[in-house]
Amino acid sequence: MSGAGWVKIVGVGPGPASWTTPEADAVVAGATDLVGYGPYLDRVETAGQRRHASDNREELDRAAHALDMAADGARVAVISGGDPGIFAMAAAVLEALEGGEPGRWDGVGVGVVPGLSALQAVAARAGAPLGNDFCAISLSDNLKPWALIEHRLRLAAEADFAIALYNPISRARPWQLGAALELLRAVRAPATPVVLGTAVGRGEKERVVTTTLAEAAPEQADMSTLLIIGASTTRRITAPDGSERVYTPRWHEGLS
Numbered sequence: 001m002s003g004a005g006w007v008k009i010v011g012v013g014p015g016p017a018s019w020t021t022p023e024a025d026a027v028v029a030g031a032t033d034l035v036g037y038g039p040y041l042d043r044v045e046t047a048g049q050r051r052h053a054s055d056n057r058e059e060l061d062r063a064a065h066a067l068d069m070a071a072d073g074a075r076v077a078v079i080s081g082g083d084p085g086i087f088a089m090a091a092a093v094l095e096a097l098e099g100g101e102p103g104r105w106d107g108v109g110v111g112v113v114p115g116l117s118a119l120q121a122v123a124a125r126a127g128a129p130l131g132n133d134f135c136a137i138s139l140s141d142n143l144k145p146w147a148l149i150e151h152r153l154r155l156a157a158e159a160d161f162a163i164a165l166y167n168p169i170s171r172a173r174p175w176q177l178g179a180a181l182e183l184l185r186a187v188r189a190p191a192t193p194v195v196l197g198t199a200v201g202r203g204e205k206e207r208v209v210t211t212t213l214a215e216a217a218p219e220q221a222d223m224s225t226l227l228i229i230g231a232s233t234t235r236r237i238t239a240p241d242g243s244e245r246v247y248t249p250r251w252h253e254g255l256s
Contacts, residue, residue, distance in 0.1 A: 004107030005032075005070040009084040009093055010077050011115020012043055015201015019116045027113050028077050035066045036079030036089070044079055057142075059089060063096035070108045083117040087138050087166050118226045119164040122197030125208045127237075127245035129195055129228045130162055132252055139176045140167035146176070153180055157187035162234060162248050165227040169218055177218040177227075184229060190214035193230040193246050196221055210236065210246055 008027050013019035028034065031049050034041055038053035054062050066076045080089040090112045097105065123130045135156050141149060156163050163184075168177040184192075192213040198221070199205035209220055213229065221227065234248040 003073050005074045006109035007066050007070045007076045008111045008113055009080055009090045010113045011080050011084040013116040014082050014118040014121045024113050031075045031077035033069055033074045033076045034079055035062055040079045040081050059092040060096050063093040067105045071105050083115045084112055086117050121200045122226045125200055126195040128247040131248040131250055134162035136164040138166040139180055153183055157184050160231050162231045163229040168221045168225055168227055170223045181216055185213055188213050193234045193236050195228040195246055196225055198225040
C-alpha cells in the first residue's frame with residue numbers, strides 16, 4: 001500500500017450486534033485492518049480484514065500501531081466497546097497523536113464513530129434514571145489518583161447529580177467500590193435508588209438489580225457492571241405490567 005490511509009475509532013456498543021450503528025458497520029466493512037482489545041474484536045463480524053488484538057492495558061501502543069499502519073496506507077478501524085469517546089479509545093488515539101514525533105503520521109485521516117454507551121444501555125433497562133443532570137465517573141485509579149476520584153465523587157454527590165459509575169471493581173481493585181459507596185452514604189439519603197447493570201445486552205449474562213444506597217454492596221458488582229446512583233429526586237415506580245421502573249424527573253426544585 002502507498003499513501004496515507006485513515007484511522008477511525010468505532011464504538012460497537014456494550015452488547016448485541018443490533019446495538020451497533022449502521023455507520024459503525026460500514027466503517028468496519030471498509031477497513032483493511034481491525035485493531036482492539038481481543039474480546040471487543042471477537043464481537044465484530046469480519047470479511048478478510050486483518051485483526052490485531054492486544055491487551056486492554058496497551059491503549060497507547062495500540063493507538064500508535066493503528067496510526068503507523070494508516071501512514072502506510074491502511075484503512076484502520078480501532079474497535080472500542082460502548083462509545084469510543086467515553087473512557088475508551090478515542091482519547092487514547094488523540095493522546096498518541098499529540099505525543100507522536102512531528103511528521104510521523106502526516107496525512108492520516110482520523111475520525112470517531114459514536115456508539116451506544118453502557119450508561120445508556122443500563123439506564124434504558126432501568127427506566128430513565130438519567131432523566132435530569134448527571135455525570136459519569138470511573139472508579140479505576142490506573143490513570144488518575146484515588147484522592148481525585150474521591151474528590152469528584154463528593155462534589156458530584158453534593159451537587160445532586162445522578163452518577164454513573166464505570167469500572168467499579170476488579171480483582172486488582174477490590175476495595176474501591178465499597179469506599180465509594182461509603183463516601184456517597186455520607187452525602188445522599190439511605191433510600192437513594194441505585195441500579196446495578198451487569199453485562200447488559202449480553203443475553204443470559206445480563207443482570208439488572210435495583211436497590212438502595214443503604215443496601216448496595218460491592219458483592220453485587222463485577223468488572224462488567226455499571227452502577228447508576230440516583231439523585232435526590234430519583235424515584236422508583238411500578239409500571240402497568242407490574243415491573244419496577246426507576247426515573248429522575250426532568251424538573252428539580254433546587255438544593256435544600
